[in-house]
Amino acid sequence: MSKAIFKGETNIKDLVTRLFPLSDKSPQKIKEAGDALLQANPQLKDLSKVPAGALLQIPAGAPPLRAAEKAPEIIFRREAVARQAQQASHVVGQRLADIETRAQAGLQAFASLAKSSQAQDLMKQLNLSEGTKQITASIDSLSKSMGELQKVRNQAIGKLQTSLQSFLK
Numbered sequence: 001m002s003k004a005i006f007k008g009e010t011n012i013k014d015l016v017t018r019l020f021p022l023s024d025k026s027p028q029k030i031k032e033a034g035d036a037l038l039q040a041n042p043q044l045k046d047l048s049k050v051p052a053g054a055l056l057q058i059p060a061g062a063p064p065l066r067a068a069e070k071a072p073e074i075i076f077r078r079e080a081v082a083r084q085a086q087q088a089s090h091v092v093g094q095r096l097a098d099i100e101t102r103a104q105a106g107l108q109a110f111a112s113l114a115k116s117s118q119a120q121d122l123m124k125q126l127n128l129s130e131g132t133k134q135i136t137a138s139i140d141s142l143s144k145s146m147g148e149l150q151k152v153r154n155q156a157i158g159k160l161q162t163s164l165q166s167f168l169k
Helices: 012-019 027-040 073-115 117-125 130-166
Strands: 002-005 055-058
Touching: 002 073, 012 027, 027 055, 073 117, 073 130, 117 130
Parallel strands: none
Antiparallel strands: 002 055
């Protein structure tokens, strides 16, 4: 599938006549080429929302693309890099979420242990009752911080994904 760059046309007819060297410029041929473009690029239904510079898919069923309108090779490399970066950021996000889940489980297990009657008795025997309160407060604080970190991570990865998506449009 070839690709071309949208240059801000205001109607499909202008876009079709720029992209394709149609020998038969009848309304029927222009409509057929336009329909093929619309099928491959649904965003073209409202051209006012398509930014200039957006990448357009040229489907196999469309007329041959003018050589000068074919997107430069750098566009394809940029798209490949953006896709790889998206996949990598998704994997990193998943791994961080797994680590956070394990950390939360460990923290909860430690909290249960610290609050157990055996731990309480041991702390009393060692005259460390104040330490129990500090441990409990620290656990609560860590748990809250982890929740906030998860939100920040999700937002950061979401922004990164959105930025990378702009390279693919």
